[in-house]
Amino acid sequence: MGEKVDRAGFLRRLFFVDSGTQAARALRGEGSYPTGRIPFTFLRPPGAPLEPQFLSRCTRCDLCREACPEKILVPAQEPLMGRGTPVIDPDLGPCTLCLKCVEACPDGALLLDEDRRMGKAVWHAETCLSSRIVACVKCVEACPVGPSAIQILPGKGVEIYPDGCTGCGFCVRACPTEPRSLHLQGRPPMPLRGHPPVPTRRHG
Ligand code: SF4
Ligand code: SF4
Incomplete structure (x- = not known):
């Protein structure tokens, strides 16, 4: 799609x-x-x-x-x-x-x-066009959640709101900079000793 x-x-x-x-x-x-x-x-x-x-x-x-x-x-x-x-x-x-x-x-x-x-998106000011007074709003436009997930604040740049952001990745895909000025942060891996055995199906 x-x-x-x-x-x-x-x-x-x-x-x-x-x-x-x-x-x-x-x-x-x-x-x-x-x-x-x-x-x-x-x-x-x-x-x-x-x-x-x-x-x-x-x-x-x-x-x-x-x-x-x-x-x-x-x-x-x-x-x-x-x-x-x-x-x-x-x-x-x-x-x-x-x-x-x-x-x-x-x-x-x-x-x-x-x-x-x-997870959530994480913003990188170093490469973001909005940090250089360029009117880029591609990430905000691409976000399916809207202002409760991402906004561009005047004088501050891109603000991600972790309670609203889903980590879907639409904003990351829309970012035109190279490297991209957003990345996705998910969950950390768990130490191997804490892993339970691989389960088998409990029902048909
Ligand atoms: S990861 Fe998805 S929900 Fe979060 S700011 Fe980007 S587009 Fe919006
Ligand atoms: S990973 Fe996302 S796009 Fe794929 S089936 Fe699950 S909800 Fe749908």
């Missing part, structure tokens, strides 16, 4: 979560979301719970990868990320939050009532 996404549909899929979930709490400003500098991170598909829970449920069946119409899910190669588990490769395209991967998961490793944010 192209790089356009239906904004109303994207927001409906993002916000339609039970009011008690982490996502809903965070969106009301009651939750926390990692904002610190993390050396190596990666992106799970939407609806993935915290790593220990995810790794204890994902049977590496590949059904989510097959269901993704954007073909942006790849099997993790790194043992720290759980070899064979699904991760998003943002170089292959942005996530439209269609949730087909979540619906395809038979093992409860991706859940509709979990946080649907995959």
Whole structure:
């Protein structure tokens, strides 16, 4: 598909979560979301719970990868990320939050009532055109969430709001600088000793 996404549909899929979930709490400003500098991170598909829970449920069946119409899910190669588990490769395209991967998961490793944010965009002032008084607003225009995720503030540059940003990657794809002035920050890998054994399917 192209790089356009239906904004109303994207927001409906993002916000339609039970009011008690982490996502809903965070969106009301009651939750926390990692904002610190993390050396190596990666992106799970939407609806993935915290790593220990995810790794204890994902049977590496590949059904989510097959269901993704954007073909942006790849099997993790790194043992720290759980070899064979699904991760998003943002170089292959942005996530439209269609949730087909979540619906395809038979093992409860991706859940509709979990946080649907995959990470957040991180801005780099050094290369951004808006830092040089050039009127570039391509990232803001591309964002399907809107001002609750990203804004350009006069005299300050691009501001990302982690509670609103989903880490979908549309802004990164739209950035015209080389290198791009935004990158996606996902979750950090978990030490191998904390990994549960690869589970087998619990139901047919
Ligand atoms: S939500 Fe849709 S586009 Fe995003 S990873 Fe899942 S299947 Fe792919
Ligand atoms: S700021 Fe970028 S990564 Fe975040 S929701 Fe908007 S387009 Fe997606």
